[in-house]
Amino acid sequence: MSDGASPLESVFTYAAPALKFGRGAATEVGYDVRGWGARRALVVTDPDVAAAGHAETVADSLRAHGIEVVVYDRARVEPTDASLIDAVDFARAESGRAGIDAVVAVGGGSSIDTGKAVALLLTNPGDLMDYINAPVGKARAPERPVLPLAAVPTTTGTGSESTTICVLDVLSLKVKTGISHPALRPRLAVVDPSLSATQPAGVIAAAGMDIACHALESYTARWFADQPAKTAEQRVPYCGSNPISDVWSERALGLLAGAFRAAVRREPGDPAAPADPAAADAMALAATFAGLGFGNAGVHVPHANAYPIAGRVRDFRPADYPGQEPMVPHGMAVGLTAPEAFRFTFDAAPQRHLRAARLLAGATDASAAADGPDLLPTVLVDLMRDIGLPNGLAAVGYGAGDVDDLVAGALQQQRLLATAPKDVTAEDLAGVVGASLELW
Template sequence: MEQFSTYIPTQIQFGPGSLESLGREKLPGKKALIVVSAGGSMKRHGYLDRTAALLKKQGIDSVIFDKILPNPILSHVMEGAALARQEGCDFVLGLGGGSSIDSAKSIAVMVNNPGDYWDYINGGSGKGKPVTEAVLPIVAITTTAGTGTEADPWTVITNQDKNEKIGFGTPDTFPTLSIVDPELMLSVPPKLTAYQGFDAFFHAAEGYIANIATPISDLYALESVRLVSRYLPRVVADGNDIEARSKVALANTLSGMVESTSSCTSEHSMEHALSAFKPELPHGAGLIMLSKAYFTHFASVVPQRLATLAEAMGEETSAVPEADRAMLMVTALEKLQRACGVDELKMSDYGLEKAQIPAYAQNARNTMGGLFEMDRAPLNTQDVIAIYEKAYR
């Protein structure tokens, strides 16, 4: 048995109705900064008021920071941290999708640490300084099934002035408590449900083919892939299907556990470059656009791993010649994208330009070069350009 290390310190309350546990669980402070998106959906659906009331039930005050964008930005991290300091908040609660929870993590870093958030970022123009002061405790309440951020330490923020979208995390940015209540996901519309579900899928699939995958991460990854493949089309077709919502929510949390025990690969670096230039591009949509060309490239690199992913997706591989089994994963991916109505996504729909592909390739390597080191065979710049070109339409 190979050696490996695993560490996921987050307490997770999972299941329909689990938001109510916020009124019972031991919480890490007495005043919360609640971080939500600028779109107003948390208020409209009553989730924000319910969260504040459950905190109040435990004698905990709260302050709202409601400016977070779908691709969260550096300036809002700094503004949220300043508000938390000003109001004397002693923990940060992210309520919403990955953007709100990621922002909560980054804000928690900057409440006590000096300077600019980008001082601590590795990659791009970041200075890579160590985080020396205490990170505020983090509570995550996810209302989407996509990023798995409730079960990992990672946060992705965009420096809008430099077109840099970069991930960051330390052991202290694991949430202390995460609540995964599929009832809070019933309001997510079909297209966003699909984009988010595929984000979870690719976290798991990339983690399975990464060169640091472990027996533990493999268990999480294959089950996540199986659940998304089986249940995402159901929940896209009927958003009120609570069983399917719960299964996809579980797949998402498992994909976060993959992120904690393995890693994404260069596909995520390549997508971050696209949405750094075009912030209106949903992350999951960008991954879908790249996926067929990307996994086709890796079919010859990790054929057995892709064949096993194909089996987890429901493909029968035993009757297929061994040399062809890896490509069954790409076939299954195409079927899943058709079943979820996202197979016609085009990069040109979001203003991405074919002439800019070399710039996207350079940005991917400059900002998130570390994920290229997780690939089982090196991708050079020409390989990256070729994948973008094959994916472009």
């Protein structure tokens, strides 16, 4: 925050991958990767995405353009240091054998983040921990160009295809952290809504809350010019809300207003059949737009809270997610404290909170609520109830006795909290988390 004496910032930056969007786009990846001069590409994916055939669609496109393909299909949902090291070891062995000159990640944010780590470590020396953000790792900057990465998302949420960060759990420290560097941004995002059309309703609901929070947090992030001036060397990819991220955030909220509830609805009697297939395309576009926004503005309190909410899960198992391990899906973890977080940040930027609420409400009943700190929380709770999200932190297994622990975890995310539109104390977070135990 500015001390009033320092000069204020006058510059913002914007970067994004090239984008190819539309049904069928995934069958064209080979053309683009071939245009980079690639001859042997590593496809990074996870077992479920591979089983759905999406990785093979992409591999076929690569082969059709004369590119030899190696597939790594063990990307872990919620990557860990161990899972990333496994991927890097595999990639380095293959690279040593016959060379790899491009990485193509096919999957959710986890596969794309795994692809980022691989692309980084295939051309740069050292090991994973050298590049992980301090204080957990050494925050080393890549000294050589990172391999070009094409990201093909198969879920509509994370926005990882647009961002410069790779998120992981360091198992020995029980901490969620990341690698963050502009060189990690994918060169190309291929968003093919036909790949995400078969997501179950529970996944759409959680991932969609991630989209909504990307847009809402970017839009309410501290304005770039309300921060102290930086030198070129001090700039980070996340520069706060700015005239360009605002455009994407507003558009994403408008798309969500029209499509989110419809995307979750199933045909009567057939829980596998989306009632409104066109809504899936709009959600894919919303995810892309929100990613383009938060990939440059940043996110704040709800995302900071999400780290410990996901990380300290006990035995909650969400509907519609594969696997037997307890988990709070990322988008659900982000969404559960969002209403209270935005009630807390309201006074720092009232007009932005109100406009965001109006955009997200669309023509729903919640749009009739009165202007004020309660409007955005009302709109969010109304949405969360409609799409079937749990009614607060208690519904995923946390109690009043966990608040201090969750707050301690959120406070470790200072990089995110600094993006909030106002200073955030432990007491502030305790208020937000405590009020999020039960939302309606």
